[in-house]
Amino acid sequence: MGNPRDECPGRGQDRSASGPREDNTASVSDRLMSAATRLFAERGYERTSVREIVQAAGVTKGAMYHYFASKDDLLFAVYERVLAMQMRRLEEFASDEGPIAERLREAAADVVRTTVENLEDTVIFQRSLHMLSPERQNEVRKERRSYHERFREMIEEGQHSGVFRTDIPADIVVTQYFGAVHHLGMWYRPDGELSGAAVGDHFAHLLLNGLRP
Amino acid sequence: MGNPRDECPGRGQDRSASGPREDNTASVSDRLMSAATRLFAERGYERTSVREIVQAAGVTKGAMYHYFASKDDLLFAVYERVLAMQMRRLEEFASDEGPIAERLREAAADVVRTTVENLEDTVIFQRSLHMLSPERQNEVRKERRSYHERFREMIEEGQHSGVFRTDIPADIVVTQYFGAVHHLGMWYRPDGELSGAAVGDHFAHLLLNGLRP
Amino acid sequence: MGNPRDECPGRGQDRSASGPREDNTASVSDRLMSAATRLFAERGYERTSVREIVQAAGVTKGAMYHYFASKDDLLFAVYERVLAMQMRRLEEFASDEGPIAERLREAAADVVRTTVENLEDTVIFQRSLHMLSPERQNEVRKERRSYHERFREMIEEGQHSGVFRTDIPADIVVTQYFGAVHHLGMWYRPDGELSGAAVGDHFAHLLLNGLRP
Amino acid sequence: MGNPRDECPGRGQDRSASGPREDNTASVSDRLMSAATRLFAERGYERTSVREIVQAAGVTKGAMYHYFASKDDLLFAVYERVLAMQMRRLEEFASDEGPIAERLREAAADVVRTTVENLEDTVIFQRSLHMLSPERQNEVRKERRSYHERFREMIEEGQHSGVFRTDIPADIVVTQYFGAVHHLGMWYRPDGELSGAAVGDHFAHLLLNGLRP
DNA sequence: GATGAATGAGGTTTCATTCAT
DNA sequence: AATGAATGAAACCTCATTCAT
Known part of the structure; x- marks a missing residue:
């Protein structure tokens, strides 16, 4: 220039x-x-x-x-930062007080809000995992899995206590929900008509409805 | 030498x-x-x-x-083949006879089955859109949008006829559902314990539940 | 420039x-x-x-x-050319007619002449073997060994027929001689006072003397 | 991070x-x-x-x-250490008492033993001279030359006193011998069947035989 | 004496694409 | 319709060395 x-x-x-x-x-x-x-x-x-x-x-x-040892290393560092941030947020909501349905609703809505606020990270997350070395892909997947599990525990808690229906495996619910969340990076535009909070509310609403017995 | x-x-x-x-x-x-x-x-x-x-x-x-004019052109050809195939399938289910809830349930389950049967295509679809030229990205997005719209119409049909709840925009329902579907490529493994049909049933079940008034 | x-x-x-x-x-x-x-x-x-x-x-x-697949590959190609050429020359002399002492003397003198005429190759040969991949180093060493063996056979032939002394292993004689030959690249200068032929005669002379019973 | x-x-x-x-x-x-x-x-x-x-x-x-001022400087330091050590050893043998043939034989055998005991140095010596700056290459060559000359003097002493043949220039004998010695680094393996002393004896034997009138 | 962050030049290789045949 | 040699640009990375602390 x-x-x-x-x-x-x-x-x-x-x-x-x-x-x-x-x-x-x-x-x-x-x-x-x-x-x-x-x-x-x-x-x-x-x-x-x-x-x-x-x-x-x-x-x-x-x-x-x-x-950074390599370009790959830099990408991995970005992944780690995002993962750590997401896990921290989830822990906050999950360990709150209150009825399980409420805690799940709020965590579900928050994960959408956070995702929308860090849309760049989400885009990278989805698109570039395959560019990491196989070992690091595994590392990311492992952390991601433990994140999902924290979420799944909440759903199972609700199932055991009878507020959520039990004819759909909690696993499926989680992957379905996070699939939708990860996909936000593909269509959500900050300058569109829906705020992140609005999308989060709708998503959470739909999730909770789906879980009603 | x-x-x-x-x-x-x-x-x-x-x-x-x-x-x-x-x-x-x-x-x-x-x-x-x-x-x-x-x-x-x-x-x-x-x-x-x-x-x-x-x-x-x-x-x-x-x-x-x-x-093929270029490597990009080859990628685009793959996209076109996938898009055409998906649209064809959806049309078949959407234009079936029967109550809207049933038609939606079957289309929703089928899209999962088809996705799982063509997992490679799905993986590429998600991962490589950004490698196309901007013009072609738009072309793909346009076709994709019209696919979503066909799906949305079914939901709206149910909403108008009172079998689906109306407090969640049909658009949101569609993007949430397809987000989950596209995400299959990231976690579904054909050699896992769940068949594509089983996942499709669960996904469709969850969708329909969520839409109950 | x-x-x-x-x-x-x-x-x-x-x-x-x-x-x-x-x-x-x-x-x-x-x-x-x-x-x-x-x-x-x-x-x-x-x-x-x-x-x-x-x-x-x-x-x-x-x-x-x-x-060439790599810079290394190019170096290897140079090695192969040199090895092939040397082996061809040696075969010619070794398979000549005449008393073994004469055949050895001529082969020994020739290897010096050839070396001096291709001094660049010799310099590279000595200096850069360690830059090849381990596999290719082995390949070169193997070819080189079979070259040495051809030479050793001549010495053993003389030892068996009684014209060469037997109290020094033929192997040692060969490595000593080729050590000196390979070393030519470190000191021989074409514009010096000794011709390659002269050095070859002296070297061969010294070798034959050393082998006298 | x-x-x-x-x-x-x-x-x-x-x-x-x-x-x-x-x-x-x-x-x-x-x-x-x-x-x-x-x-x-x-x-x-x-x-x-x-x-x-x-x-x-x-x-x-x-x-x-x-x-060390540079990497080159470090290499040079290695060269100097080796050169000094070799010169010291040669002086010891050359200045011994006894008939010239014996002194030469022992010096010749010792240089092999020392070389074998310091094989790493020898390998570097041969391989890396060209990595020094031209000035330092000259410095090394000069020291090396004076080393060779000390050896050559012994051969000439024997030629003058009639115990060594004179039809081969002492120079040629020296370069041939040291060529073989320097080459040890390329083939000698400490875990092989020949000890350094054995190789030294054979080499010296061959040298002395070659010099017999 | 010693540190380690930062430099800047250069290294090898890969790759989509073109074009004469 | 098909070939494959050749292009030229750009990619990632390494490394000896310097210098403020």
Whole structure:
């Protein structure tokens, strides 16, 4: 931009002369993670080059490889951040007081709200899992599974106490619900007519209805 | 030495000496489409090189570029085939006779069965949309939308006739349901304990329950 | 050279504008092999970049990777050419008529002459074996061993027939002799005062003397 | 995340958490030299990164650059150590009492034994000379030459006194012999059936035989 | 003496595509 | 209709070294 040399890889500074988009006061690795998150969501992991990431983060390639072993490693770091955040939120709702139906409704609505608020993460999550190494895919799946299980426990609690119907396996309910949630990244647009909270309420409503005996 | 290295994978002759995996009697473009479908589902669009596709299909690169303008074009062809097939199935169920609740239940269960039977297509569908050119993404989205609309009409029909509740927008119901369906590719394993039909029944059951007034 | 862009990798043509040094009528892979041989001998395998090789050969990087799977592969091709040539020469002398002492003397002198005439190959041979993959190192060592064995047979023939002394294992004699031969690349200079033939005569003389009973 | 990735090999801390292989009580520069010697011999100078060396030595990069100006400098230090040691050994034998044939025989056998005992040094010596700067290559060659000359003097002494034949230039004899010695690193294996002393005896025997008038 | 984050240049390789035959 | 050699751009990553602390 403004300089024909910008596109010549390996020539001169890695850091583009024209200002990077990420906050220069944040730590190098934070800047990298947020630049990567934005770009991965925007055009996909493979379509995003390391050069673009470091340019957007305003750091050099060398610096990036100082903090992350590979591009793959950076993607994994994004996954871990999202997973940790989601688990934290779920725990809060799940451990609340109150009747199980209410706790489930609120957790279900919240997971939609959170997803919508972090839509970029969700898009990446769905689209790029297969770009991780098999080992890391497994790691992500494992964490994801334990997340689902926390949710399933709530449903089973309701089934045991008789407020939820029992003729549908809790597992199926969970995967169905999270399928819908993960899919939000494919169609939800923040500038559309429905707020995240509204979608969350509807989704939760539908879920609870479905579980009525 | 002195000649293209025949023994080196993918160098020299495109066509591998050891037999390719696709049926040699099928037409060249069919062989390409099925090799591409398999590989795209297996390792993703971007991780699959044109060389691998033509090798698996047992044709040469030149032949591929004779039938498809580009790699992108091949992906689009896969999308079109899937979309056409899904629309055809839905039409069949939607235009059946019988009470709307039954027609919806059967269509909903069928879409799961079909999805499970063509899991590779589903995986690609979800994962690789962003690799198409923006124009083609729009084209796919448009076809997809009209598919959803056909489904939505059934729900609205039930709402108008009073068999489904009306406090949840039909749109939301549709996206929630298809979100779950598309997500099947991420977790369903044909060798697991649940058959596609069983999952379809549960999903449809849950959907219908949720719609009860 | 003459153009500041020459050093900007990945920009414009791979093929340098300034004329390449290799004969433009030879086949691409021959041009690559001779450019590589010269450069590997001059500055070593690792100090030679693929860019330099293709530039010297007057071809593009892509073309090189069309014929050779990797830089390593190119080095291996050089090894194979040298090994084949040496074996051919040795066979000629070994299968001659005449008394064994004479046949050995001539083969021994010839191997020096040939080595000196292909000093670049020898330098590479000695210096860069460890840059091949372990499998290929083994392949080279195996061929090399069978070469040595052919030579050893001649010595044993002389030992059995009583013209050579038997108190030194033929193996030791061979490794000692070839050690000296391989080492030529480290000190022999074509513009020095000794011709290759002269060195060969001396070496052979010393060898035969050492074997006198 | 957010910090240099400690768990990633070579990223973050240079010093590996799991113990390095070199003796922790030795001086920093000794540890570096012995780690470097081992690694250079194992995989070659160019395949060995500074990171690997400091990791193996259990020190940080900064520390290395405190003691050695560059990687090249470290290699040169290895060369100097070897050269000094070899010269010291040769002097001992050359200045012994006794008939020249005996002194030569013992020196010749000893140089083989020493070489075999320090095989790593020999491997590096042969393989990596071309990685030094031209000035340092010359320095090494000069020292090496003076070493050869000390050896040659012994041969000439024997030629003048009539115990060695004179129809082969002493120079040729020396280069032939040391060629064989340097080559030991390419084939000698400590776990083979021949001891270093045995090889030394055979080599010396062959040399002396060759020199008989 | 010692650290380790950061640099910046360069490395090898891959790949979709073209085109003369 | 089909070939396969050749292209050229860009990709990811490594590495010796420096320097503020």
